[in-house]
Amino acid sequence: MQGVSRGALTSVRESLEETLRAEDVDAAGVGEDLLAVSGVLGGSAVLRRALTDPSRTGRDRGKLVDRLFAGRVSDGAQRVTRAVVAERWARNGHLTVALETLAVQSFLAHAETHGRLTQVEDELFRFKRIAQGSPELQSALSDARAPDDAKGDLVKALLQDRAAPETVRLVSHAVASATTRFDESLESYLMEAAERQSHLTAVVTSASALTEDQYDRVAAALSQQYGRDIHVNAVIDPDVLGGVRVEIGDEVIEGTISNRLAQARRSMTR
Secondary structure (H helix, E strand, O other): OOHHHHHHHHHHHHHHHHHHOOOOOOHHHHHHHHHHHHHHHHOOHHHHHHHHOOOOOHHHHHHHHHHHHEOOEOHHHHHHHHHHHHOOOOOOHHHHHHHHHHHHHHHHHHHHHOOOHHHHHHHHHHHHHHHHOOHHHHHHHHOOOOOHHHHHHHHHHHHOOOOOHHHHHHHHHHHHOOOOOHHHHHHHHHHHHHHHOOOEEEEEEEOOOOOHHHHHHHHHHHHHHHOOOEEEEEEEOHHHOOEEEEEEOOEEEEEEHHHHHHHHHHHHOO
């Protein structure tokens, strides 16, 4: 989001966290309700315009939310939605994007409360890698002609009883998105999970699986270098031959034998 919407999103995130800190709030339930609200508003340009109309006060827009959703969603979700419509958004479409973003945060908060946020992050990463390595699966999950229910059933068949419930829900939501590619959605969820845990994520590619000692030493070295906690996602790729490649955001640290051989071949042909 650009400009004013980015500041608005920061503000409503704070409202969400305050809501989720209440003892009687079910974070996953809030997430489901926020997705439901986003779906209703996403299907009605009239409602989006009314709820982002700068000529109306934030209080008036909040009253409209109450008329629309009171008794239909939880008090926590309604409170968060009122906070969302009270903000100024650069485009009315940002309203639904904000609600979806807060829903994702709610599911991640639920995982965190139950001690499985790192598990969810790892499962999202692995699913993204599996889909990228399977053109058939990627096609099935990104087919705009396929019903959302069918894609959701496929996700459940692949992940049910094999992954945390939050992972299943987030992947199901990603494949149902009409505006964002599912792999891009998963990447944004991974960034949200890392931010929530206050760490950076490194993708470490090697020819064979790292031992536990190697994993710990790589994580410790990167943490020292970047001055932040580092969560390592390990990838096995026999083509690298030996050594490791480390990716942190847009930065790539290339230390593989295959890369050194490629550099040697290029220097010999000059």
